[in-house]
Amino acid sequence: MAGHSKWANIQHRKGRQDEKRGKVWTRITREIIVAARQGGGDLAMNPRLRLAIDKAKAANMPADNIKRNVDKATGNLDGVTYEEIRYEGYGIGGVAVIVDCMTDNRVRTVADVRHAFSKHGGNLGTEGSVAFQFKHVGQFLFAPGASEDKIMEVALEAGAEDVLTHEDGSIEVLSAPADFETVKNALEGAGLKAEMAEVTMRAENNIELTGDDAARMQKLLDVLEDLDDVQDVFHNAELN
Numbered sequence: 001m002a003g004h005s006k007w008a009n010i011q012h013r014k015g016r017q018d019e020k021r022g023k024v025w026t027r028i029t030r031e032i033i034v035a036a037r038q039g040g041g042d043l044a045m046n047p048r049l050r051l052a053i054d055k056a057k058a059a060n061m062p063a064d065n066i067k068r069n070v071d072k073a074t075g076n077l078d079g080v081t082y083e084e085i086r087y088e089g090y091g092i093g094g095v096a097v098i099v100d101c102m103t104d105n106r107v108r109t110v111a112d113v114r115h116a117f118s119k120h121g122g123n124l125g126t127e128g129s130v131a132f133q134f135k136h137v138g139q140f141l142f143a144p145g146a147s148e149d150k151i152m153e154v155a156l157e158a159g160a161e162d163v164l165t166h167e168d169g170s171i172e173v174l175s176a177p178a179d180f181e182t183v184k185n186a187l188e189g190a191g192l193k194a195e196m197a198e199v200t201m202r203a204e205n206n207i208e209l210t211g212d213d214a215a216r217m218q219k220l221l222d223v224l225e226d227l228d229d230v231q232d233v234f235h236n237a238e239l240n
Contacts, residue, residue, distance in 0.1 A: 027231050028056045029069050030082055030102040036073035047181055051199065087113050088131055089124040092217040095207050095237040096130035097122065103229040112227050120220040133236060134201040137161075138180030140187065140194035144169030151192055158186035174202070203236030214239040 031052040039046035043053070049070070056066050085106060087099040097117075103109040117124045142151060148171055152163045155173045160183050164172040175183045177199050184197055209217050217237050224233050 023226075024059050025056075025061055025065075026228075027102075028052060028059060028061060029065070030231065032056065032066065032069040033073040034082055034084060034102060036070045041070045041074040047178075050181065085109060086127075086131075087124060088127065088129045089113075089117050089122055090130065091117075091122045091220050091235060091237065092213050093207055093209055093237075095209070095217060095235055096133045096203065097220075097224070098131060098134060098201055098232075098234040099224055099230055100232040100234075101227075101229045102231050105229075109227075109229040112229065113224070116220065116223045116227065120223055121216055122220050131201075133205065134203055134234060136177055137200065137202050138175035138177055138183060139196070139198055139200050139202055140173040140175075140183070141196045142171040142173075142192070143195050146171050146192070150190065151187070154186055154190045154192060155183055158183045200232075201234040203234070206236045206238045208238045208240060210240045 032049065035046060035049040035052045039048055041049070043050050053066055082102040082104055083106065085101045085103060087101065087110070089097050089099070091097050099113055101109050101113070114124045116122075140155075148163075148165055151171050151173065155163055155175075159179045160173050160175045161179075162174045164174070166172065173183065173187070173194070180197075180199050184194075187194065214237075217235075218239055221233055221235065221237075224230055
């Protein structure tokens with residue numbers, strides 16, 4: 001048993017993301033372009049691109065948009081070149097924060113990220129300053145009431161690394177990033193649909209914040225997530 005408010009925090013995060021749907025297509029577009037440029041446009045040979053296109057379909061992006069972005073990345077159309085950059089820093093109460101960006105202007109991006117941290121009570125750190133507090137994993141989260149025995153049986157058989165049952169009744173399945181698709185397909189094939197399934201940076205230990213500290217931390221996260229070049233923000237705060 002672990003994480004007394006895992007489900008509440010995940011739902012809160014998902015709700016905040018849903019409020020920002022205007023940026024979703026932009027972020028997915030960049031992910032498709034980078035994935036296709038790095039691994040090619042063949043879905044069978046490029047798991048990162050498959051995952052990006054799954055996200056695009058889930059966000060109701062038209063097939064023509066998806067194809068155009070793949071073509072752009074693989075040289076069939078002219079397009080902007082994006083590079084991936086990761087920034088690390090600290091939020092309220094020593095909370096660890098990772099900010100993943102895709103940008104065509106590194107100078108602009110670092111200035112925007114640094115400003116967001118400094119203006120809202122955080123500090124931009126150096127490379128490696130907080131990344132050790134996270135693990136790169138495939139993560140599946142099931143709502144309280146899901147069948148623990150069935151999830152555990154299917155997930156472990158498919159190669160998942162761990163199945164955690166939290167105090168709030170939610171169930172979390174963890175896999176190696178390379179096994180994400182295999183585990184996802186096995187779970188869905190068994191009729192087990194996770195509320196959230198993604199490859200993410202998962203915090204090893206969380207810091208609980210309440211009241212004003214939680215509100216200030218949420219403001220910092222909102223500002224970072226609203227930056228045009230930011231793709232993902234990971235942190236180890238439990239906001240109550």
